[in-house]
Amino acid sequence: MIHQPENLKYTREHEWLSMDGLTAYVGLTSYAAEQLGDIVHIDLPQPQDEFAKEESFGTVESVKSVSDAYMPVTAKILLINDKLAENPGMINEDPYGDGWIIQIEIKDPAEVENLMSFEQYQTYLSEEH
Amino acid sequence: MSENTVYQKSKKGRMGYSFDTYEVDHMTSTDFLPENLVRKTEARLPELSEFDVVRHYTRLSKKNYSIDTHFYPLGSCTMKYNPRINEETAAQKGFSQTHPMQYQYTVQGNLCLIYELGEALKQITGMDGVSLQPCAGAHGELTGLLMIRACLTDRGNPRKKIITPDSAHGTNPASAAMCGYGIVSIKTGEDGFIDPAEVQRVMNEDCAGIMITNPSTLGIFEKNIKKIADIVHAKGGLVYMDGANLNAVVGQISMADLGVDCLHINLHKTFSTPHGGGGPGAGPVVVNNVLEPYLPVPVISKDKYGRYFADYNREKTIGRMRVFLGNFAILVRAYTYIRELGLDGIKKVSKMAVLNANYIRARLKDHYQLKYDSPSLHEVVFSDATLKGTNVKTIDVAKRIIDYGFHPPTVYFPIIVPGAIMIEPTETESKETIDDFCDAMIKIAAEIKNNPEKIIRAPETTCISRLDEVKAVKEPVLRERF
Amino acid sequence: MRYIPHTPQDIKDMLKTIGLDSVDDLFKSIPSELKLKADLKVPPPLAEVELKQLMAEMAERNINLTEGINFIGAGAYYHYVPSVIAALIQRGEFLTAYTPYQPEVSQGTLQSIFEFQTMMSELTGMEVANASHYDLSTACAEALMMAQRINSKKKALVARSLHPQYREVIKTYFQNQNLNIIEIPFAKNGAIDLDFIYDNLDDDVSAVMVQSPNFFGVVEDMIAVGKKVKEKPALFINVTAESLAYSVLTSPGEAGADIAVGEGMSLGLGPNYGGPYLGIFATQQKYIRSMPGRLVGQTTDKNGERGYVLTFATREQHIRREKATSNICTNQSLCALMCSIYLSLMGPEGLKKLALLNMHRLRRLEELIKIKNSAALTFNAPKFNETVIELTVPAKEAVIHLLKDRIFSGVDLATYYPELDKHLLVCTTEMVSGLDVEVFVEKLARYL
Structure with a gap:
């Protein structure tokens, strides 16, 4: 499963979201993965856990940093990517494919509209840095 | 080159300590304790002669920088001379x-x-x-x-x-x-x-x-x-x-x-x-x-x-x-x-510590950038602004300093200064040592522009080069395996 | 001031480079109203000769253990420290090095810690040991916090026969945390009351903490405790204050401990009036990320050479700040090194023999007490190198009396256990001879 970056929605905290009806996949952007460096560990929630928009749902660790991963929209966790426990480096290697982090059920689709488009995210990146 | 561990140097039957054991030579744990309280698997400890032990640890010590041997400009750590x-x-x-x-x-x-x-x-x-x-x-x-x-x-x-x-x-x-x-x-x-x-x-x-x-x-x-x-x-x-x-x-x-x-x-x-x-x-x-x-x-x-x-x-x-x-x-x-210091000594400590830090600041401020221009006391913090546009990072500069014979300063702290290089000389370092350090820092500033590859390869003078810290976490080896 | 190298000319030259006229100008950023108006009342400086004399006089105001016969233990065990240790740790490369954050110039310290971790892992029988904590009392508190981090439960069962000062430290650390600490009483024979654990161990218990040998010197049946704890979600924390005992007693790993903490001062540190000591902290691999304290790992450099680095740093305060596994920012590196040197000298045989010798002395002491029949042994469970004896007078009086003969006879238990108001905690290490034991029992009997 490869998500096309051009078709995704983005947060200011560098998560991407790929929506299919009320379910969606969430991962970290290639920019975020690059900034973190080699990801060596990830802490993830349990399926069925619920989170508010912008709430931290887990942490991503490189050798010398820990970053929170934030929920793009209010949602319930459906699946977590079990393979990341064994190989968190997948996020670096394939952030839009096998490096996806969670699958969620979106509570309020309207929240998705407030996320950035691919173009907006590119502009955001160039403005931020 | 890596040194064998104390376990690799061990040989069954050696011992580095002598004491009179005749009273218990023919005894064992179960002479004192019931079987269920006694250890079943023996703790594996190294077996060496006293001299083996002395040589091992002396050789290990040689792999350290220390205040006694090197200038240690670690910001926020106050690495001053430790009187004997x-x-x-x-x-x-x-x-x-x-x-x-x-x-x-x-x-x-x-x-x-x-x-x-x-x-x-x-x-x-x-x-x-x-x-x-x-x-x-x-x-x-x-x-x-x-x-x-x-x-x-x-x-x-x-x-x-x-x-x-x-x-x-x-x-x-x-x-x-x-x-x-x-x-x-x-x-x-x-x-x-x-x-x-x-x-x-x-x-x-x-x-x-x-x-x-x-x-x-x-x-x-x-x-x-x-x-x-x-x-x-x-x-x-x-x-x-x-x-x-x-x-x-x-x-x-x-x-x-x-x-x-x-x-x-x-x-x-x-x-x-x-x-x-x-x-x-x-x-x-x-x-x-x-x-x-x-x-x-x-x-x-x-x-x-x-x-x-x-x-x-x-x-x-x-x-x-x-x-x-x-x-x-x-x-x-x-x-x-x-x-030892008394009142006069104590006052002199802070004065000379601040003098040394400000001297470093004065000598380096045209070569490295201060994030905050406010007056410094005992330490000075530079940012990585001068590294912009190169592929050299603060960590590379720190490692290159080692090749010049100094311990690196504190780096990446405080976190509000991007790529921070934090230098605290303390009062016990002489002007000559500080001058040598500043000369090295200025040479490195030139290398950043002219020879960045040299910096990225550093250090080249140590017993070991940069270590794979990702591997250390991904494939943890936290004790010796036998 | 002999530690400061600046000549008047240096100061002048440096000020010129800085662009200031005087050293006082360097402090202009301190508002003048905050500067000291009157001088500090600190005594004037001393020359080396005077200083040495002053410090010698101060030291001589003590009666030290070498001047008498010592039977005090209670968490600070008086064992012989081989000369090699002081000689090696006084090397400036160990003594005056900083925390090994820069691995290329700290391989000596890093490898020595890696070897220490290996030895601690072996002694405790646990999978992983860290680079050490301040001492055992704080390690106990940290172990309980770690258990709560792992299972988020709100109760802990802590042995009343845990060193009373460790229990005080735990209380201090947890005064603002939500943990209900329940004390496990000791049975009549001095060992832990296993029935109490059976009755009180429910699903809300975060950890069970038991010390062996316990504060009274009694060796606990840790396998029995461990088995019981395993039936519930609680973690089993094994505490060892007399680390010499690791060589002969059931190891924490064998007993099924989840966390093992110990006091390493017995292994080459010396009494030093209570510190610095060495907190040993070990656990199983699966709990690494919840573990506090510094860890060293083995890895390779770009040429494939073996080397060592500080690792799993994301648990620590400098990265995770308020979410860190502890605020600890140091280990007792030099003390850990002393311990490693000691164990390298002793080897498995030496350590075991020494433990036997300690038990042998205690057996002699207990036999003599029984024969003399003026004092009584309080507990009849098996012991390591320490025991409790009941006197006919308050223990403090006996302690003071025997000091006249330069006998340090033990610890008065009345302060810690009101019911043991005439009881003395007595320890025998290899530092007392068979004859010393006889003299002690004789003098004690004569006094009672």
Whole structure:
């Protein structure tokens, strides 16, 4: 499963979201993965856990940093990517494919509209840095 | 080249210690204990002759940089010379061979030393009470915060949060969390100072107070500290000062005048006790009269006959912070140092430490960029701005410094300075050493432009090159496998 | 001042480069109203000769253990420290090095810690040991915090026969945390009351903490405790204050401990009036990320050479700040090194023999007490090198009396256990001879 970056929605905290009806996949952007460096560990929630928009749902660790991963929209966790426990480096290697982090059920689709488009995210990146 | 481990050098049947064992030579554990209490698998320990042991550890020691062998400009660490007489006084049998549970009138010398060192630290900081129990700076922070919390609880509300600036050492928020406090982080102002208006904005009846490092981790004196303390006090909070950088101001100011209620002192920084590769240290806490009743027990006091005793009879105490009375052998070293220095020496320490730091700043400021232009005290912090547009990072500069024969400065701290390079020379380094260091830094600044590959490959002069830290986490090997 | 190298000319030249006229100008950033008005009341400087004399006089105001016969233990065990240790740790490359954050110039310290971790892992029988804590009392508190981090439960069962000062430290650390600490009483024979554990161990218990040998010197049946704890979600924390005992007693790993903490001062540190000591902290691999304290790991450099680095740093305060596993920012590196050197000298045989010798002395002491019949042994469970004897007078009086003969006779238990008001905690290490034991029992009997 490869998500096309051009078709995704983005947060200011560098998560991407790929929506299919009320379910969606969430991962970290290639920019975020690059900034973190080699990801060596990830802490993830349990399926069925619920989170508010912008709430931290887990942490991503490189050798010398820990970053929170934030929920793009209010949602319930459906699946977590079990393979990341064994190989968190997948996020670096394939952030839009096998490096996806969670699958969620979106509570309020309207929240998705407030996320950035691919173009907006590119502009955001160039403005931020 | 890597050195074989002590286990690889081991050979069955060797031993490096001799003692008379004839009484138990034909005995075994089960002669004393029932079978079910006895260990089944023997602990594998190395077996070596005494000489093997001496050579192994001597060879290992050669793989270290140390103050004795190299200039160590580590910001915020105060790596000054560790006088040898301190080692000798601490090793005296009269101190080292005393037991912490001895009857107190047989250890009046020890108690006197603890008392007198406490008095000296009170005097040096202008505070009213002291505990020498804390084993390290972070342990001192925890002690201080527990006292603050106990005091506020007595006043009716322990409160929920504590303010720390974004430039704070990581131990500050970690200690606060252990004490049950949440963190309100405030941004350092554009000029590098904490803005009293910002403190005013967040300080309320939910805040227990503020933890403030002064001089700050930027090496800057918080000129508004009194104002900030007044704001915090007006809202019923208390002020904790992280005394990590006391070396810059020792003998120049009194912490009581700053409005500080409590601070810890790192004896392994300002008072010259050795770091030992990461410890043991000591982090005594001094407090004003507001917090004095809450000091950990026991407090070492003097009775009307001039005898010293451990006072447990303190109603409001937070309790004991550790077993026995503290890192006593470290306290002996610090006391020896203070008596060696005396008043004049103490004042000279801060003066020359600040002179050295400002000299480095003056020599390097055209080659590396200061994030904050405010005056420096004991240390100077450069950012990685001059590295922009190259593929060289701060860590590369740090490693390249090793090739010039110096320990790298502190890097990437404080976190508010991008790619920070934090340099603290201390007072014990000579102008010549500092000049050599600055010359090296200037050469590296040129290399960044002309020969970046050289920097990225560094260090090239050490027994080992850069290590794979990702592998260390991904495939953890935390003990030797046999 | 002999530690400061600046000549007047140096100061002048440096000020010129800086662009200031005087050293006082360097402090202009400190508001003048905050500068000291009057001088500190610190005594004047001393020359080396005077300083040495002063410190010698202070030390001589103590009666030290070498001047008498010592039977005090209670968490600070008086064992012989081989000369090699002081000689090696006084090497400046160990003594004056900083925390090994820069691995290329700290391989000596890092490898020595890696070897220490290996030895601690072996002694405790646990999978992983860290680079050490301040001492055992704080390690106990940290172990309980770690257990709560792992299972988020709100109760802990802590043995009343845990060193009383460790219990005080735990109380201090947890005064603002939500943990209900329940003390496990000791049975009539001095060992832990296993029935109490059976009755009180429910699903809300975070950890069970038991010390062996316990504060009275009694060796606990840790396998029995461990088995019971395993039936519930609680973690089993094994505490060892007399680390010499690791060589002969059931190891924490064998007993099924989840966390093992110990006091390493017995292994080459010396009494030093209570510190610095050495907190041993070990656990199983699966709990690494919840573990406090520094860890060293083995890895390779770009040429494939073996080397060592500080690792799993994301647990620590400098990265995770308020979410760190502890505020601890140091270890007791130099003390850990002393311990490693000691164990390298002793080897498995030496350590075991020494443990037997300690038990042998205690057996002699207990036999003599029984024969003399003026004092009584309080507990009849098996012991290591320490025991409790009941006197006919308050123990403090006996302690003071025997001091006249330079006998440090033990610890008066009345302060810690009101019911043991005439009881003395007595320890025998290899530092007392068989004859010393006889003299002690004789003098004690004569006094009672």
